[in-house]
Amino acid sequence: MKKKEQDLFVESLMNQLTHPPHYGGSAALDEKIMTAIQNQNSYTFSPYLRQLVGWAAMVMFVINISLFFYKDPANSYIDDQEIEQILENYQLTSASDWQNYFSVDELETTITNEE
Amino acid sequence: MNDDLLIKGLKERREQAFTTLLARFRPRVVNTCFGFVRNEQDAEEVAQDVFLEVYQSIDKFNGQVPIHVWLYRLSMQKSIDFIRTKTRKKRWSGFKNFFIDNENTWQLPTDSDASSNMEQKELSELLATVISRLPERQQKAFILSRNEGLSNAEIGTILNTSESAVESLITRANKRLRELLYNYYHNRS
Numbered sequence: 001m002k003k004k005e006q007d008l009f010v011e012s013l014m015n016q017l018t019h020p021p022h023y024g025g026s027a028a029l030d031e032k033i034m035t036a037i038q039n040q041n042s043y044t045f046s047p048y049l050r051q052l053v054g055w056a057a058m059v060m061f062v063i064n065i066s067l068f069f070y071k072d073p074a075n076s077y078i079d080d081q082e083i084e085q086i087l088e089n090y091q092l093t094s095a096s097d098w099q100n101y102f103s104v105d106e107l108e109t110t111i112t113n114e115e
Numbered sequence: 116m117n118d119d120l121l122i123k124g125l126k127e128r129r130e131q132a133f134t135t136l137l138a139r140f141r142p143r144v145v146n147t148c149f150g151f152v153r154n155e156q157d158a159e160e161v162a163q164d165v166f167l168e169v170y171q172s173i174d175k176f177n178g179q180v181p182i183h184v185w186l187y188r189l190s191m192q193k194s195i196d197f198i199r200t201k202t203r204k205k206r207w208s209g210f211k212n213f214f215i216d217n218e219n220t221w222q223l224p225t226d227s228d229a230s231s232n233m234e235q236k237e238l239s240e241l242l243a244t245v246i247s248r249l250p251e252r253q254q255k256a257f258i259l260s261r262n263e264g265l266s267n268a269e270i271g272t273i274l275n276t277s278e279s280a281v282e283s284l285i286t287r288a289n290k291r292l293r294e295l296l297y298n299y300y301h302n303r304s
Binding site: 006009010013014016017019020022023029030033034040 | 130133134137138141142143144145146149150155158159162163166167170171238241242245246261262289292293296297300301304
């Protein structure tokens, strides 16, 4: 009984799949498509110009990104941590320590005396 | 207007050419899309996309195949893409509903026809789902054969394959559809 029900169910759906209704759309669809095409026509440039605009946008993006990371030497600000790092790299002593001024003075005096 | 003149007109973006294209091919395009999506509104939406694609890509059409073959190929690809997008959206909304319990989204049927409309809609969705479970080439061959009533030779030209391969694709599609429907029946009961 259940098997028969199952076969009926499958056959009825298979019948719908193998003998589908025909739907070709309406004349209203033609109008809708023509309007969409006309809208496209009024908003889009020629394909070449569109490609050019695309590339220009890409170049602008790259320039903007590089400007974002670029530091102008005249206006760049170096923070304390960075100064410390530079001093450490060149094995220099930090000038922030006031005693260092004296040590530099002493060094200069010694050199002058030796001369 | 023969095909060559039509293509020339389309490439020159003449309105008359597009009107002719619609008059000549709209029923075939919509019906092919309907075979995949099984819903009149969706079929019209996909058909609109197909004709807009023709407008945008007509310069790339090299005339190696007749224009109706190109249109069939576009219709089938757009329909498959539409179903994929719809399935993805459905999955996402299911996921969203799982976390966001929005009671306002539930809509109750208001008239007596609602339940029969619902049944019809469910049936259409079931048929569309079953077809979408077939491998792509089987789907295409089956729909071109059943919905459009094309011969195996014509389908072979569209799918770029031999007549015997089309025959085999359709036979396998029929077999697989039956299996899927039996599985659906078992899971339902």
